[in-house]
Amino acid sequence: MEIAPSLTRFKLNDQFKLLEFPDKYVVTPVDSSPHEGGFSVNRRDGNIKRLDEDASSENPTKVSTIYGVGGTIRLLAGTYLLVITSREKAGSFLGFPIFRVTGMKFLPCNEALRFATAQEKKDEAYFRTLLQALEATPGLYFSYETDITLNLQRRCKLAEGWNRKPIWKQADPRFVWNWRLLEELIERKLDGFILPLLQGSYQVAELKLKDSPAVISLISRRCTRRLGTRMWRRGANLEGDTANFVETEQIVEINGFKFSVLQVRGSIPLLWEQIVDLSYKPQLKINKHDDTPKVVQRHFHDLCQRYGEVIAVDLTDQHGAEGELSKAYATEMEKLQTVRYVSFDFHQVCGTTNFDNLGVLYEQIGDAFEKQGRRREHPRRAERSDQI
Known part of the structure; x- marks a missing residue:
């Protein structure tokens, strides 16, 4: 499917001047004077004002270039302003430049300390x-x-003119790393400075498919719900959000068309944890809770609402403690008739090098996977539960 760019698309400025005064910071676009647009942050209490409310005739003590504002965060003694100090171009996403943050800095606004x-x-x-x-x-x-x-499939379903909205209004809050930090800028209606940041990975390659030039992009989006490091954050919460949830999208652009394949992954959506100690592989603990069936239902209801038909692939080991967790997962999935559940012992079948054996898994889900791809109303996607 092809998306034509809009001439009236909302676009942020790509460089800003950071002016430092004894009592405040001022951020303004490079291509305009300080009073044509921008905002100030009081260095004593972190109060934010638009420049039309805070004119100044003083000369700044320092002027530097920044490449975006990540938002603000308030601690005990005041506010800190997050700015992007360096960047590098990572490639293009659907024809638009995409950048990687290579430097950030929190500027203190807490002289009351x-x-x-x-x-x-x-x-x-x-x-x-x-x-x-x-x-x-x-x-x-x-x-x-x-x-x-937003993945390509969701973008294609949005109403005409959605891309004329400020970029933060277009974004999916689940994948905006700095969503909480942007709240004060949103409240002050500083749309031209509100830059959503995505945490994940991005790769792009150019090649030929049947003698036609093609571009393949792979982008992973890490969800901001139930974050945490491996071992310390496992399973789901009572709302059905799973630990370390990631949406991965592969986009193929060829002959003017765009094709998207989606896969999401996350921790097994039960109430469980690992007791972290000095052992190499901490012990698993499945928490017995009356709401466990509801947790699983909420998790997959949310996925089906967002992505359409779901195939849940369980990649955990089928023996030992992981086996017990997998059995508990299978038991709950038997109660959920709307989602197909497939158990595949990845380590047993593929080990560390025999990835060709993934064909065994594809034999189990291939028909359903292809069927999803032929349904225009359903994205082609599968869910992996493999956080072990």
Whole structure:
């Protein structure tokens, strides 16, 4: 399916001036004067004002170039402004440039900290170290010209003119890494500065298919719900959101057409955890809860509403503790007649090198997979539960 670009598409500025004054920061587009557009952030209390509300005749103490604003976060003693200090072009997404963040910085707006108690200063210093870790977050992508959080199949179903809205209004909040940080900018209606960031991965390759030039893009979008590191965050919450949920989309562009294949993955949607200790493989614990069936139902209801027909593929081991978890998953899926469940012991069949054996899995789901692809009203997609 082909999407024609709109001449009236909303587009963000791609470079900004950061002006530092003794009492405030000012952000304004490079190609305009400070009073034609922009905003200020008070360095004492973090209060944000549009420049038409905060004119200044002073000269800045420092002027630098930034490439976007990631939002603001309020800690104990004040606010911090997140700005993108460096970037690199990663390729193009549906014809629009896409960039990778290579540098970010939190600018402190907390001069009131000097009036804080010793304990408050200690607490603020601890939280500042967490912000420093956020500054080094890997795999952040963005575009000034289009939203990259929506897959092609959803984009094709949106109403005409949706791409004339501010980019943050086009975005899927599930995949906007800095959604909470953008709240104050959204409240101030600073649409031209609100830049959604996607955490995930992006790769693109050019090749020939039957002598026709083609472009293949692979983009993964990490969900912001129930985040956490491996071992520490497992299973689902009571709302049905699973740990480390990722949507991966493969787009093939050839002869003016675009084709999309979707796959999502996440932790097995039961209430379970791993007791982290010094062992190489911590013990699994399945939490017995009366709401477990509802959790599974909520999880797959949400998937079906978003993606259409679902094939759930369980890739965990069929023996040991993982086997018990897989059995519990299969038991719950037997109660859910609307979703096809397939158990495939990936480690047993494929090991670490025999990936050709994935043909065994395709023999089980191939017919249904092809059938999904022929249905225009249903995206072609499968779900993997393989967080072990």
